[in-house]
Amino acid sequence: MSLLVVGTVAFDAIETPFGKTDKIIGGAATYISLAASYFTGNINLVSVVGDDFPAATIKDLNRHGINTDGLQVKKGQKSFFWSGRYHNDMNTRDTLDTQLNVLLDFDPVIPEAYQSCEMLMLGNLMPQIQKKVIERLHNRPKLIVMDTMNFWMDTQMASLMETLAMVDVLTINDAEARQLSGEYSLVKAAQKIIGMGPQMLIIKKGEHGALLFNKDQVFFAPALPLEDVFDPTGAGDTFAGGFIGHLARTRDISFDNMKRAIIFGSAMASFCVEKFGTERIIGLNQEEVDDRVQEFVDLVQFDITLV
């Protein structure tokens, strides 16, 4: 099973209560692809960067089994740049700077070799571009997962709703679920959003875990209680990467397998927040990943049998 990942590949500059970075590698598709690479091979990336983007990083992605033929490198242009500062609670942040640069006229070209991809992960991007990607695939993938954010709800709701109607799984955070649905209760919000198109909704609650809903069922996965959250940047994308990576490996999109996928996603996200940027999710070994997944099993499993 091959996986198509579309989203930003970018530079970030991050300030947290624990420290500050210069420009480091970021972008939704970067985190998604890296996290997915621990579960599946044959990951195909579509994105755009400027010629300021380091070739060494592209090689890092390739070493993780990520095909970058669909990563456009725009001569004389600059990569997308975001800069933000986290507050002391690490749950809220201020955007200090956003430079769209190459994203301004990003046209997502799908290389012919990617056309056979059976799963599609649409990282957070303008909803029109996400839609264009779906339209440019000759065959509809077996599963389309879409991430988005409040900014598109504020500025491009009509376009967002069109794209939403075309996907299978939506991932958003709790505040966004409330905004999109107009419901405070996440149970009611989920049912409304499922009525907008996707059969499944994942609500990410950061340090409070994640909920998976379909029309009839709900599953909850906690976040791992950590001694310190060092940098939350990319945690949601890393979660999505582990999630879609497990689904691509197993080729099973049942609710029960999505539960497992959410645990794998949560495990990857728990690595992500331990260091700045992508630092912690590059070069993990299988034993580290397995041990972390086991921590989740130990964290939530209990033995109650009702007759």
Add this chain to the structure above:
Amino acid sequence: MSLLVVGTVAFDAIETPFGKTDKIIGGAATYISLAASYFTGNINLVSVVGDDFPAATIKDLNRHGINTDGLQVKKGQKSFFWSGRYHNDMNTRDTLDTQLNVLLDFDPVIPEAYQSCEMLMLGNLMPQIQKKVIERLHNRPKLIVMDTMNFWMDTQMASLMETLAMVDVLTINDAEARQLSGEYSLVKAAQKIIGMGPQMLIIKKGEHGALLFNKDQVFFAPALPLEDVFDPTGAGDTFAGGFIGHLARTRDISFDNMKRAIIFGSAMASFCVEKFGTERIIGLNQEEVDDRVQEFVDLVQFDITLV
């Protein structure tokens, strides 16, 4: 196994976004005892009320298998009264009125017949009174669980620390864990608090579930995602009641059994918030309780086996 429950039995008046009550029955020990009654018999209550407290409510407690010989009824005095208003998010509230009344000079007398109790649940009360209860028991119970709140941390920290050193399990919410430990990370907070005396700490996170820590292990139980939280009053006490009730029934205080106890407590709390006050946790039947516990099993159980 018999259970001793000490705490307030009182009147509340509650305002939520969904409505408003006149004086209704409240009090930590009321919620604890009622919730525990679904799991164990032989519940022995120590508390104090005024002669304004309805005899019919005391009969309700008796019908739930709760022995009220230790419930002092003070002639010519009024019961403890609390009034509060919840904000729209249902997570924060303002206290509108507190009338201590009979609590002002509460002397917790332990009836001789209660002396054989093997488990003690200390509901939120002045720490000196909680300590007095422990000292008045001829034999130390097999397990002492203590609830407390930020008010005692603000006003009587020294006394709180003395009592804390005498108990096995402490239950507090996340903000209180941070206040008591001076640590923002709940993992670090838990380790500091366990260093203060109790071998176990339960951190209640309301709609975000609960964490159980001992020195080496951690377990997480979610709250049930509900369509509406109608009235959170008493949810923490109801949780504690389900928790101690299951432990009293099984006479097993291992970490694995405490995990189960936390799920039973969470299930009971999920009933509590569905209606005002104690309305929902009076007169439940076993099938309703079992079904609710099964919802928790379905909510969090997944099947990952690592080799």
